[in-house]
Amino acid sequence: MASAELDPVGAACRSAALSAAVDAGLLRVPETIEDKPMALFYDLDAWERNLANIRALFGSHWLHACAAKTNPLFWFLRREKALGHGAECASIAEVVAALENGFAPENVVFDSPSKTIPEIRYALEKGVHLNMDNLQELDRVVDLLPGLQLGEQQVLGLRLNPLVGAGSIAAFSVSTGKSKFGVPLYPDPKYQAELVQRVTKASFLNCIHVHTGSGGMGLKQLVSGVRAAVDFAKAVNEAAGHQQVRIIDIGGGLSTNFEDDTLTPSFSEYADALRQEVPEIFDASQFERVISEFGASCHIKFGWLASRIEYIKECDGGRIALIHAGSEIFLRSSYCPDTFMKHRVLPFDATGRPKAATDLIPHDIAGPLCFAGDVVVRDAMLPPMDQGDIVMLMDAGGNTLSLHTTHCSRQMPSVFGYRQLPDASFTFETLKGPQLIKDTIGVWRP
Ligand SMILES: Cc1ncc(COP(=O)(O)O)c(C=O)c1O
The missing domain is CATH 3.20.20.10 (Alanine racemase)
Structure with a gap:
């Protein structure tokens, strides 16, 4: 493992952590309307x-x-x-x-x-x-x-x-x-x-x-x-x-x-x-x-968000990957795309294994909200991505969830912390559970 000085943000174990998270069922394909295959992860x-x-x-x-x-x-x-x-x-x-x-x-x-x-x-x-x-x-x-x-x-x-x-x-x-x-x-x-x-x-x-x-x-x-x-x-x-x-x-x-x-x-x-x-x-x-x-x-720099791709669309000049996090979490990147918080993207297959960086084409990583500007990253160069694949959005540990908006009544994601053990396996801790629909819409009650 790289030393802390050479690898201050834990980049060396980030991909393995995502694979382990998928193996642990933390990005499960939804079975109920409460489930969203998306979560925020921190290298504690x-x-x-x-x-x-x-x-x-x-x-x-x-x-x-x-x-x-x-x-x-x-x-x-x-x-x-x-x-x-x-x-x-x-x-x-x-x-x-x-x-x-x-x-x-x-x-x-x-x-x-x-x-x-x-x-x-x-x-x-x-x-x-x-x-x-x-x-x-x-x-x-x-x-x-x-x-x-x-x-x-x-x-x-x-x-x-x-x-x-x-x-x-x-x-x-x-x-x-x-x-x-x-x-x-x-x-x-x-x-x-x-x-x-x-x-x-x-x-x-x-x-x-x-x-x-x-x-x-x-x-x-x-x-x-x-x-x-x-x-x-x-x-x-x-x-x-x-x-x-x-x-x-x-x-x-x-x-x-x-x-x-x-x-x-x-x-x-x-x-x-x-x-x-x-x-x-x-x-x-x-x-x-x-x-x-x-x-x-x-x-x-200590947190990243992972989401399964719900749908893929072909568009002029590349593809659009529709994921479960958009401007309600990545508010600054979506509303001011040219100015700040440009998240790097890593591609994974549906089992949570890294996808080889070949045949790269531009992908817009788009959120689920109902307006055209709800795009978190534009023209990310990725291998062709499919439904069910996973994207990791890096540098998402601050000024993301804390800026969460109620627009379109989207639920906040679960948050997990992980630590890598000496045998290279991972332990996961729930730092925040999923937001239920009743709590999401509760803010609108009289
Ligand atoms: C008074 C004050 N202190 C601290 C901070 C944190 O700043 P930063 O996240 O740039 O370190 C802010 C950010 O808006 C602030 O307004």
């Missing part, structure tokens, strides 16, 4: 190795809060907690889920640009780390504080927009003058001095937060965003005359590569660049806690 050892690597690279005063929005399955929340991670939550429901799954409140980070007053109160009563998105939210916190008893561990952060510019994906670029997130850090010295004064006056505020952007942001931009946040925190501390800002939250944002099985850019490249440009965050005497909020880079 590779996923855990990746998290261990993150923990080892940065420092013992860092808390790596995995972004729940990328993969909110409770199995992963519990395992992240057990391994010493926190949870970054984009909604109050994610906060409730994190607390329910045993995270200590100070390890739950609540980020949302549109928090209601009851949500803010709930988070503060529970002792959850709250990152305020804007100065109006700061005013709300000021108003709420007299009625609350904050614990000593309470973290209250302010999100800055470091204005380092857009990355290659407009929808994920949150560091422009048009961004809806954070308090913009305009370069005007007068403006910055006023902002420093405002923050110094809010003496309970002890954290500065940035999330410079997601997929498509280069390392340089991410590092510049963190540099700007640390400079601002230092200016606050100087103005306050003591270490008011003790915590820095650098957000997530490390891009995912969809071209091959490498983790590019790597966490070690990011850690090195940060060590070089923002050494303060590696020194616990300057900032006692540093938080990261990685999402995509924690999950995407």
